[in-house]
Amino acid sequence: MRYLLLILLFSPAALADPSLECSxxxxxxxxxxxVGEMENRVNQAVEASFRIxxxxxTELxxxxxxxxxxxALEAAQKVWVIYRDTQCEAVGASYGGGxxxxxxxxxxxxxxxxxRVEELLAFAN
Structure with missing residues (x-):
């Protein structure tokens, strides 16, 4: 039941290049x-998965x-946010300002x- 929210937040083509999903x-x-709307939905899914x-x-x-x-989970999440932001800025830099x-x-x-949603849900199981 708690995963239903996460399923609803994702588009069916979860593994495709997000920009290609904007047909x-x-x-x-x-x-x-x-893709901005997708990012908002994914951020919601990350937050929900993190809570799970x-x-x-906590139970463990x-x-x-x-x-x-x-x-450990909280520390990992903080570092993951830094990694995500830094990695994606590097991807952006590879476009040379285009x-x-x-x-x-x-x-x-x-x-x-x-x-990250998959990683967090795997941690919860």
Whole structure:
């Protein structure tokens, strides 16, 4: 049941290049808006997945009597955000300031966010 929200937040073509999923878009502006909306949905999915993983980590810490899983998960999430932002800026830099830079950065953030959702849900299981 808790995964239903995550399924609804993703488009069916979760593994495709996000900009290619914007088949109705006919301009770079429309593609940029489309991938921007995807990024918003993916960010919501990352947040929801993180909450699920936090709950699992807290339960694990309670069962083991140790307080390590939850703090480790929080630290990993903070570093992941830095990695995502830095990696996607590097992707954007590879466009040499061209008109597709913003779309490339946002698409990168969508792709990495989708992967993070899977990682967080795997942690929770």
């Amino acid at each position: 109705d878009a006919s301009s770079q502006v429309e593609i940029g808006e489309c 993983a936090q709950q699992a980590a 810490d309670e069962v083991t009597g140790r307080v390590v899983a939850q703090p 008109s597709g830079t913003g779309i490339a950065i946002t698409s990168c953030r969508v792709e990495l966010g989708r992967a």
